Amino acid sequence: MIRTVPFALLVAVLGPALATPAFFVEAVPLWVAGLPLLLGIWAGTRLARAAAMFGWLATPAAVSAIGLAGIGFDPVQVWGGAALVVMALACLPAVFGISLASFGMTLVPVFPASPFVPLADVLPAVGVPALLIVALCLACIELLPRHRGKALLALVAILAAVNGTGWEPGRTPPSAWAEVPEPLGLTDTGRRLAVLDVLPDGGAAVLGEAVFRADDMAALAAWCRAAEARDLTLFVGVTETLDGSLPGATGWFDGTDRGAVWRLDREGCAPGRAPAVVARAWLGIPGVTGDWVGMPGRHGDWMHVPGEDGQWLRGPWEDDSWTAPEFLVCLEGFLPWAWLSLSPGGGDVVVISNDGAFGALPVHVLRRKAAGAMASLLKRGIAHAETGRTVLVRGEGGFDR
Numbered sequence: 001m002i003r004t005v006p007f008a009l010l011v012a013v014l015g016p017a018l019a020t021p022a023f024f025v026e027a028v029p030l031w032v033a034g035l036p037l038l039l040g041i042w043a044g045t046r047l048a049r050a051a052a053m054f055g056w057l058a059t060p061a062a063v064s065a066i067g068l069a070g071i072g073f074d075p076v077q078v079w080g081g082a083a084l085v086v087m088a089l090a091c092l093p094a095v096f097g098i099s100l101a102s103f104g105m106t107l108v109p110v111f112p113a114s115p116f117v118p119l120a121d122v123l124p125a126v127g128v129p130a131l132l133i134v135a136l137c138l139a140c141i142e143l144l145p146r147h148r149g150k151a152l153l154a155l156v157a158i159l160a161a162v163n164g165t166g167w168e169p170g171r172t173p174p175s176a177w178a179e180v181p182e183p184l185g186l187t188d189t190g191r192r193l194a195v196l197d198v199l200p201d202g203g204a205a206v207l208g209e210a211v212f213r214a215d216d217m218a219a220l221a222a223w224c225r226a227a228e229a230r231d232l233t234l235f236v237g238v239t240e241t242l243d244g245s246l247p248g249a250t251g252w253f254d255g256t257d258r259g260a261v262w263r264l265d266r267e268g269c270a271p272g273r274a275p276a277v278v279a280r281a282w283l284g285i286p287g288v289t290g291d292w293v294g295m296p297g298r299h300g301d302w303m304h305v306p307g308e309d310g311q312w313l314r315g316p317w318e319d320d321s322w323t324a325p326e327f328l329v330c331l332e333g334f335l336p337w338a339w340l341s342l343s344p345g346g347g348d349v350v351v352i353s354n355d356g357a358f359g360a361l362p363v364h365v366l367r368r369k370a371a372g373a374m375a376s377l378l379k380r381g382i383a384h385a386e387t388g389r390t391v392l393v394r395g396e397g398g399f400d401r
Contacts, residue, residue, distance in 0.1 A: 015055015034118035054090035060113035070357030099139035208387030209237035226268035259329035279327035
């Protein structure tokens, strides 16, 4: 039975059938999406392993295709390319096994569908070494010619015992940031005024990704006026465009739109000063918001922001990590390498995002689950600022400036 084509087709269909609710329904745990991969390991045949990986990759590939089509890419090319990538990657476990193929995919920093993320969902607060030990155990089980099913069942029983305190949707350490719904506004000005209306004087807030572009002087001035008038500290998602004027950004990254977080307050908005750059995306979508390798300038001794005359200014990097949360930008919330790049033993992590390209698809639920699994694994508090959905707020006196 397990060596037949119908069984492989069943495994392939089971992947998206389980992944869809696991990704987009809050009450369904993320680890459910990884069950077909265990089924492929148990079956042990090349066909079953390929079918299991195909089923696992199908839903993330569809989500990616919807997003790329939503920002203007040709849907035919996007969907055709997604199908080819899924079929090509599904061949890897047929040759190397599911565990080794998963290791290989995860080694690609920008790969957004690592099977290790749902595995992290059942290993809260145990850390990366324990995650790797479990992954190595799965790899060893996959190599067993006999008793593979019993060994796999034993490992699953151990994981169930470790996780026996009970799974809770979105289980993560608490964050000090309060999450409030973002008020609606018909225009950029209306949205800005509505957001400011929910902020207490002297407080701090984190807005979502791509609130304005770095060269939009009018938007920067408007947010700065509000910060100065009400003594606010605003962490705002800004879209920067990499060009040859950035150190290390020549050629390879030219023209890449990259997410960043600027800190707007009385000091940074004062005449002759520039906003502090708190964070810049390190990883992004290859060819869209990043490339296959990490982008320069995430940490360094420089910052790059526009001046009042529209010309780009360069000055010392203002590292506010001791007073601000650490930030991940959009795709980085899904990426294990982005999480591992954060400072060890740090405080809260804030994931900023803008899911307008996905329409009604609840990608924010998937991001919260994936990021929550990594945050729980690493024992980090986490909060989300989502453009058009949520704003993070701290009241007066609740933020050390």
